[in-house]
Amino acid sequence: MSADVFAxxxxxxxxxxxxxxADGEQPAGALVEALRAQAAISQPAVSxxxxxxxxxxxxxxxxxxxxxxxxxxxxxxxxxxxxxxxxAGAGDxxxxxxxxxxxxxxxVARGRRGRRAAAAEQAAAEQAAALTPRSGTPSRAR
Amino acid sequence: MSADVFAxxxxxxxxxxxxxxADGEQPAGALVEALRAQAAISQPAVSxxxxxxxxxxxxxxxxxxxxxxxxxxxxxxxxxxxxxxxxAGAGDxxxxxxxxxxxxxxxVARGRRGRRAAAAEQAAAEQAAALTPRSGTPSRAR
DNA sequence: TCCTTCCATAAGTTTTCGCTTATGGAAGGA
DNA sequence: TCCTTCCATAAGCGAAAACTTATGGAAGGA
Numbered sequence: 001m002s003a004d005v006f007a008x009x010x011x012x013x014x015x016x017x018x019x020x021x022a023d024g025e026q027p028a029g030a031l032v033e034a035l036r037a038q039a040a041i042s043q044p045a046v047s048x049x050x051x052x053x054x055x056x057x058x059x060x061x062x063x064x065x066x067x068x069x070x071x072x073x074x075x076x077x078x079x080x081x082x083x084x085x086x087x088a089g090a091g092d093x094x095x096x097x098x099x100x101x102x103x104x105x106x107x108v109a110r111g112r113r114g115r116r117a118a119a120a121e122q123a124a125a126e127q128a129a130a131l132t133p134r135s136g137t138p139s140r141a142r
Numbered sequence: 143m144s145a146d147v148f149a150x151x152x153x154x155x156x157x158x159x160x161x162x163x164a165d166g167e168q169p170a171g172a173l174v175e176a177l178r179a180q181a182a183i184s185q186p187a188v189s190x191x192x193x194x195x196x197x198x199x200x201x202x203x204x205x206x207x208x209x210x211x212x213x214x215x216x217x218x219x220x221x222x223x224x225x226x227x228x229x230a231g232a233g234d235x236x237x238x239x240x241x242x243x244x245x246x247x248x249x250v251a252r253g254r255r256g257r258r259a260a261a262a263e264q265a266a267a268e269q270a271a272a273l274t275p276r277s278g279t280p281s282r283a284r
Numbered sequence: 285t286c287c288t289t290c291c292a293t294a295a296g297t298t299t300t301c302g303c304t305t306a307t308g309g310a311a312g313g314a
Numbered sequence: 315t316c317c318t319t320c321c322a323t324a325a326g327c328g329a330a331a332a333c334t335t336a337t338g339g340a341a342g343g344a
Contacts, residue, residue: 027291
């Protein structure tokens, strides 16, 4: 489970859905209406986007009667946030000092270059195939 | 300038390039080699990915002799980070307390629902067409 | 039970995207 | 000057993705 998070975020309409869900959970129908306020789109199209977001672990669904309530899934967002965070600060020489102190200790001992590699490894291990489909498969991603 | 950041991040190979650049700036050729260590890919393919990353504001280029050195662009990453941050915590009732204190004051005065809408507006205004191509164009995004 | 509402899935089409090979320009060394 | 290296762009192709219309199932009210 948990398909490619960033691929899901790569589409503008899906990001708009997430923004709408930031106001709290909403039934699928309400999302369709809200999206239609900005551009013409069919109900199945929205439903398909919701499926992608679901499979990426970015939203959760809850059935209530005939309606399906969608909500943001913090867990899914967290994965993307961490990957980004790991990358950020690479151009910023002061970045290491923004870390927790215990991490800083090993940082100093190891040197910057080493830390970067380790961070990449850790991230790859933690998030596994979720973010980089490549890890595990020696073949081409697409 | 600055095309869709998340669309650029949506591709696994491009994310891998960014990870490689986290170790510091590198000439295009080195990136090609590094990518080839994991999967077969042509030089033009990499060049095209680099172009996308460039146009998204995620990397910068610097020419030196016959080589072109690529590096992460913190500004581009920052945009993505902020969008994600704005979304995160929507399911988390304690999120408002993680804010700076002055922001917290208006938060309490306004109530959660109001803040969310305001935050969305602010983000939309700041990042403009960079993240959501939709803002500004009343027509379909695709 | 029948009808309506809500939403997912199926099928088919068009557009986008990532890749390839081919080519050329720019910089530097012999 | 000529040759080589480095890399971007052009053109074309196949696969994937996003959209459409059509359809059906599940839940609830009359």
